[in-house]
Amino acid sequence: MITRAAERLNDRLVAIRRDIHAHPEVGHAEHRTTQLIIDTLTAAGLAPKLLEVGTGALCDILPDGSTEPPLVGLRADIDALPIQEANDVPYRSVIPGVCHACGHDVHTAIVLGVGLILTQLREQGLLDHGVRLIFQPAEETSPGGALDAIDGGALEGLSEVYAMHCDPRTEVGRIALRTGAITSAVDSVLIRLSSSGGHTSRPHLTGDLVGALGALATTMPLLLTRRVDPRSGVSLVWGRIHAGNVTNAIPASGEIEGTLRALSVHGWRDAQQIITSLATQVVAPYGVGIHVSITAGVPPAVNHASGVERFSAAAKAVLGRGSVGTTEQSLGGEDFSWMLQQVPGALARLGVRPAGARSAPDIHQSTFDVDEKCIGTGLKVLTELASTSGSS
Template sequence: MPAPEEPAVPGNPPGAAAVPAREAAAPVDDQDHAPAPSPGHEPGRHPGHLPGHETGHALGRGPVRAQVRRAEPAPGREAFPGREADSEKQNMNTTGRGPSGSAVIQGAQMTHPGPGVIPGLEPPNPPGPASPAGRHEAVPPTVPSPVESKVPSTGMSPTGMGAAGMGAAGGLGAATGNTSGGEDDPDESIPEGTVPDETLPQGAAAGEIVPGAPAEGAASAGSAVLGGAVLQPQLDAFLAAHEDELIAFRRDLHMHPELGYAEHRTTRKLAERLRAAGLKPVILPKGTGLFCDIGPEDGGTVALRADIDALPLQDEKEDAPYRSTVPGVAHACGHDVHTAMVLGAGLFLAQQAEAGLLPGRVRLLFQPAEETPGGALDVMAAGGIVGVDRAFALHCDPRIEVGQLGLRTGPITAACDKVYVKVTGPGGHTARPHLTADLVYALAKIVTELPSALSRRVDPRSSLSLVWGRVSAGSVANAIPDDGIAEGTVRCLDDEAWHRAPEMMKALLQSVAAAYDVEASLEYVRGVPPTVNEATSVQMFRDAAAQVIDEDGVVPTPQSLGGEDFGWYLESIPGALARLGVRTPGSPGEYDLHRGDFDVDERCLAVGVRVLSATALTALWEGGRPGDTETTIEGAALA
């Protein structure tokens, strides 16, 4: 399907000569390597921006006109948290935050790599009969039931994969009926422009979110839940009843993928299932995405986040009965899996809360538009992290095997920004370059000198890089053009370097342009900040995983220079993002995200539910409320 044109970007110099049209940008990539797309397939592109955010003011004087769209940095965050034990890195300056910008964020789409198909899948047992009350429409009549799926059996232990496995009978549980008739309740949506209350999520009245106080003596009873001997059988029983339902729910989302800010069906399905469980989801103001609270308020609050949007790619899985039914749109980054896992963890934790065993509050964040990006900012602007003490998320990783969890303290994904440089000057004949501004030569100097000069202005451990993706000037061999462009991405792992990058690049561009008597304008488009995992939150992931998956299942994961907008949450509150293995053990071939043939070993759903549930309980019992952490949304309500 042809990609829509990207809207014109404001801020080009008045009267400037036309340059070749900029191609629509692709989504932010989420891995540190980018294999080529599948043969014969050219991924679509999805233009977008952060709706409601204004363009930043122009920066700079002289020949360079720079337009920087940036965020006000959250106060008090160190550049490399969790690295105190590394004596070699203790001398790094992490106190500066860079110049504060007065402009707000505009969104950008970045380039994203792609994934692999998982072969050798075998069928699980079919789900049990629907309840008399009617089942949730996780799989419409056109969807093959899970009996047609191809989930392998590898002989993993119940500890590693869950005793429920794929052999659970009965499967779908009782409270799965549709209750809303496909419409969202008006009183559970947040009106546009409403200022969030400081104690309750926006749009919720007192008592509306919390589904009941804990039973008397819940703290003493609940403390035993953290012991693997108690938590494991509870999770086993839950997954025996619900694992097939979660697989069917994931497949339904996979068949009906929706792009960022268009996830209306996905949001409706989530709201229906949460209401059926007795919960009160709150729809975000723009109509897609929601958050939902579980448990009492008085023990701290932990958030579990899932992104729900799909990619503008064609689903190329020829033999999967649940392949996308939407041309040119596919869940090729695993967001359908993320959504089903957080839903499953929420349903399990709701059972714990009803039994008085939840020692605090868990907030489920079903976030729209991660790929655009921008959805995290909308969640924050709607009050989604007000009162939240820690946030956790899992992301599918087809490089590691199902049953494994990849952890890393400190930066795990990079900041990703886009830059657009336009160079102008009097053109002329190539026989007389001394009578013109030799614009192509000047543009070549900018393209070759800026990346190395920029990297020399920051600590090398920040991994700041400028890589060009498009350079264009002129149309014939014997004429010097009067304009040219260069477009690329800036990535880094350090907050301080990220906030300084626009000013540094503007100064360097001005220096090179002045030497060749050309004018240059810089448009610097903010994407996402680096995702920096806090050490305590990573340890909570590790402690939880030790209870519910095999001890060897926790593996180190490398830093990625891809982007992930979960970093916006961690600008304000501590938390961690972990990598969830989705690759069938022993399967050959290359696997990656953002490819039309991407799929997962569906046993990862049970692993994800176990890890997220145990992590939420661990965080609440070990102290989900750090005393030195800001839990407001100062600087976040940017819309």
């Protein structure tokens, strides 16, 4: 029944995905996308609820007469990225400098489709527990819109929560999973240095600010790996460094900025605690002042074994036994991690690479796109997953 219903909805969901793709909106500005979600679900006889932050929505689908809270939650992120699309397709972004370079348009269309099929199952008396659709804003921001959704009641009453994310490394028609950390913790680290500044002919009269920045850039990542358990996958990588404007003046200020990542919560917390003291020790010989700012982002997304098992069983039931692969850990961040910290579940990789293609543009690239057959794949798997429950 699920497969037939998914096939009937395919053209409609492709059209919805293309509409969202052509009209992308960045985090906390997803007003058009949110209205499309609400209108689609309302027309199906459901009662979606707008999140208090003004974008994103929740929608419960309960068996007729049920007053029990939903058991299973499905999350779709709805925001786009501030990237200019380079694809020449009929549905390319019409918004300058913004595009769906991460596949959130696909996630949204799939979860909308799950809602439509579950409504049919309810009408036929085939839905025996509640399901909550979670349309989350601002996944690409830090610390992420998942916290807004949680504050809005997204997890209340749930016993399980699941999500998919487009993956160009996985071929269309398949999903990929792993137990444990599937994505990384991500924080931003900004270190500002200060000194009196001076002439390069008299370096002994001021702090060596540029030298101190160089020491931070080259030695901090190495030293951190010696102070934190290497099994935690801690990585500090700098992305920006700036000081001075002329060649013959030692600058009075400068800064270096990058990201701290870790695959374990323990390693993440350890690194957060020692970065300030470690950086202070590194620059001490250079006679400069230092201020370290760590902006907390997201924890690792840690898949529960039971959630991976449920996801895998659902995929095999509707796609076949060869449909599930294993994915490697990623040092990218994913704010679905906040939900997995509170409710058991799993994040799966959804294959979007065209069949037979050896490679495809990566997410967050201006040329990223998907094989739209992935919509049917995700729809069937998530519907099967949502229509059963771990306790049933």
